[in-house]
Amino acid sequence: MTVRPILQIGDPALRRVARPVPDPRDVRDLIADLIDTMRDANGAGLAATQIGVDLRVCVIEVGDNPRYPYKPPIPLTVLINPELQPLTAETFENYEGCLSVPNLRGMVRRWVGVRVRALDAEGAPVDREVWGLSAGTFQHEVDHLDGKLFVDRVEDPTTFSSWASFDTFHRAAFVARAQALVRRFGS
Numbered sequence: 001m002t003v004r005p006i007l008q009i010g011d012p013a014l015r016r017v018a019r020p021v022p023d024p025r026d027v028r029d030l031i032a033d034l035i036d037t038m039r040d041a042n043g044a045g046l047a048a049t050q051i052g053v054d055l056r057v058c059v060i061e062v063g064d065n066p067r068y069p070y071k072p073p074i075p076l077t078v079l080i081n082p083e084l085q086p087l088t089a090e091t092f093e094n095y096e097g098c099l100s101v102p103n104l105r106g107m108v109r110r111w112v113g114v115r116v117r118a119l120d121a122e123g124a125p126v127d128r129e130v131w132g133l134s135a136g137t138f139q140h141e142v143d144h145l146d147g148k149l150f151v152d153r154v155e156d157p158t159t160f161s162s163w164a165s166f167d168t169f170h171r172a173a174f175v176a177r178a179q180a181l182v183r184r185f186g187s
């Protein structure tokens with residue numbers, strides 16, 4: 001098990017556009033490190049750029065997550081060379097946080113449904129739809145591979161909030177909206 005240091009905002013490596021993986025067999029150790037590091041930090045996902053590797057690999061997993069207790073479960077998902085395509089013009093407002101942006105959350109607009117095409121950890125093709133709150137998680141992780149952080153997408157800077165202020169002032173309203181989304185899409 002190797003828990004790697006997670007780069008923090010301001011590190012130029014987070015702003016690199018990651019390169020496609022030529023051969024999925026070459027990134028097995030990287031995938032194992034991403035999973036270990038994500039779980040150690042209680043993240044809902046982690047992209048290779050966040051541990052300083054500019055390859056297009058990210059992992060996503062949501063179980064009982066103390067950082068995001070309202071998030072519906074997502075089984076461990078490994079995406080190599082992922083591509084996302086919106087499935088509808090509809091968007092929703094997601095109050096996001098990030099392991100690379102300590103103690104800050106902000107409201108970001110995300111597609112309500114995306115088609116995900118990628119390779120999985122074994123190199124097998126993935127082609128599936130993801131809807132609802134989970135679609136936001138996928139978009140957040142793939143953004144990392146393009147050198148983007150959620151703060152870049154915050155349209156209204158007055159929504160920036162520390163985690164403590166989020167709990168005090170914004171959590172109840174957001175969780176109610178998030179739960180409505182989860183009821184509608186089941187994810």
Ligand code: ZN
Pocket residue numbers: 097098099100140144
């Ligand atoms: Zn992030």
